[in-house]
Amino acid sequence: MQKQQANITDKIIAEISELLANEKSYQHVLSSMCTPPKDIIRTIAGLFAEINLGDPGLFPKAVEMEQDVLAELASLLNAPQGWVGTITSGGSESNLLGCWAARHWARKKKKIQKGTILLPLSAHVSFEKARDILDVKAKWIGLDEHFQMDITRVQEAITKDTFGIVGIAGTTGTGVCDNIKALSDLAEDHELFLHVDAAHGGTIFPFLSELGLSAPSFAFENPGVKSIGVDTHKMMGGLIPGGSIIFREKTYTEAIAKNISYLSDSSTQQLTVTGTRPGNSVIASWVLLKKLGREYMLERVRSCMENTAYFVHQLEQLEEIKLPFQPTINIIGFRCTSIANEELAMNLRKKGWALSIYDQWLRIVVMPHVSKETIDLFVADLKKSIQGER
Ligand SMILES: Cc1ncc(COP(=O)(O)O)c(C=O)c1O
Structure with missing residues (x-):
């Protein structure tokens, strides 16, 4: 048989x-x-294929492993105490979540219903999707001679209608890191929500200085940065699909967090767009970050x-x-x-x-x-x- x-x-x-x-x-x-x-990641894909992180009550240990992975990523990003995060399906979902958090924050804090978010021309297409889904306005800002979002033009573009800025740490086309410190200063001065898309660069920049290479400051050490997306299925070599988003504070997830009463643990709160989520991808990231390190x-x-x-x-x-x-x-x-x-x-x-x-x-x-x-x-x-x- x-x-x-x-x-x-x-x-x-x-x-x-x-x-x-x-x-x-x-x-x-x-x-x-x-x-x-x-090879070990391929094996994990098969062995733990049934684990669904969308129903955490069934898989409490895998949920702990997700928190371990997020803690490793948060530490790479210099996240302060009080951060919260979630594993996502990749950079597009993380960018949507970042913009969603920004929109809610603006509605509550700045009473802006349908404001404008400023993006570099180098931004990934996922931000166009986010703009359409969230029904906000987007203004694309040109790049300077270093292929970075032009800070002077950002400054000039800020109006009372602006609620957020997106900076990219490792753009799709050039790998350049925007001047996140300058964007953070502007975000602080004008009370704006700064989301950083570090889908690709988030697992590269933190290692450059140890290799004797120049490393930009792109993460939570800049106080204006409120959320950062980092993919696990890019440079890290994790399973597809795998991304993450880390928020500076829990308050930024207010709009996103949804209680799912029908699951095995009715206190479950999801921070993702997706419901059912692959546990094997998270376990693979756990091996890469906690075991191989x-x-x-x-x-x-x-x-x-x-x-x-x-x-x-x-x-x-x-x-x-x-x-x-x-x-x-x-x-x-x-x-x-x-x-x-x-x-x-x-x-x-x-x-x-x-x-x-x-x-x-x-x-x-x-x-x-x-x-x-x-x-x-x-x-x-x-x-x-x-x-x-x-
Ligand atoms: C900078 C950046 N952000 C976001 C994404 C979207 O990531 P994903 O394809 O995982 O949704 C990409 C994809 O290449 C990217 O380069």
């Missing part, structure tokens, strides 16, 4: 493997902020930064390749003086590479799966594409 079952499983897995055989393997993926998980993250960030520097060096050897910015984290932009971005991207895609066009450049994210060997292969294909070989 057991043997028969094993045969059926093998057959189904073989069928699925065949179905997915032509999906991109991460080996040639230079466009993603996700990366294949370690700081050494694991440091080494990951170190090797990605080293490979980014190597990648940049290789690109700089090519006369036709120009970099619009010097990477501060593991995101590189480049363009070619002799071929349009679209054509170059198409040529490289034909050679099997996944990379994105962002604004005026081709964008690469140097995640842990992007090794020096991969970089060499890519640069060889890039040279061929520049020379007109299809």
Whole structure:
């Protein structure tokens, strides 16, 4: 009987493997902020697949593990005593929650019903979704020469209708960290809610100074910062889906917190948009942060930064390749003086590479799966594409 079952499983897995055989393997993926998980994380995905954090009364130990994960993240973010948080489905949900908290706070504290939130032009598309869902107004602020939200323009844009500011710690297109300290000062001066989207940068910036690299101040050490989103399924290497949001104080979650009376523990309060939530993703993060710990993250960030520097060096050897910015984290932009971005991207895609066009450049994210060997292969294909070989 057991043997028969094993045969059926093998057959189904073989069928699925065949179905997915032509999906991109991460080996040639230079466009993603996700990366294949370690073996132990894959095992956890299967072993603890039934744990639902949307019904905490059934899984009290897993709930404790979620609090452990949040405490680790809160400590990376210099969160003060009294912080509260939740694991989310990723950066988009965390940004929606941050804006939701800001809107409620503005309605209560500033009596602004449908105010305006200021966002950098570099903000992720999830903020457009948040604007539409929350029915607030958004004003996009241009960037300065460092690709940061232009502080003078932020200052000029603040009116009595403004209730919040969003700063990005590690933008999608350049990896740049906005000047969170200056935004925090403005938020304090004008009584505004500052949400920081550190979906990607939140698990990179806290490790840079220990690696001898320059590290911006992006977190709760800046008093204007009221909430920060950090993803666990990006640089950390946790299971998809996984993100988090930490609030400076419980008061900011007033609007979000909902009692769910029908669950096994009727005192359950959810801080998420989603109800049912995967426990295996949280347990995976617990292993990464509590068991593998700081050494694991440091080494990951170190090797990605080293490979980014190597990648940049290789690109700089090519006369036709120009970099619009010097990477501060593991995101590189480049363009070619002799071929349009679209054509170059198409040529490289034909050679099997996944990379994105962002604004005026081709964008690469140097995640842990992007090794020096991969970089060499890519640069060889890039040279061929520049020379007109299809
Ligand atoms: C800065 C930033 N914020 C938010 C997100 C959205 O994250 P998710 O895809 O996990 O919803 C991304 C995704 O790349 C991002 O780069």
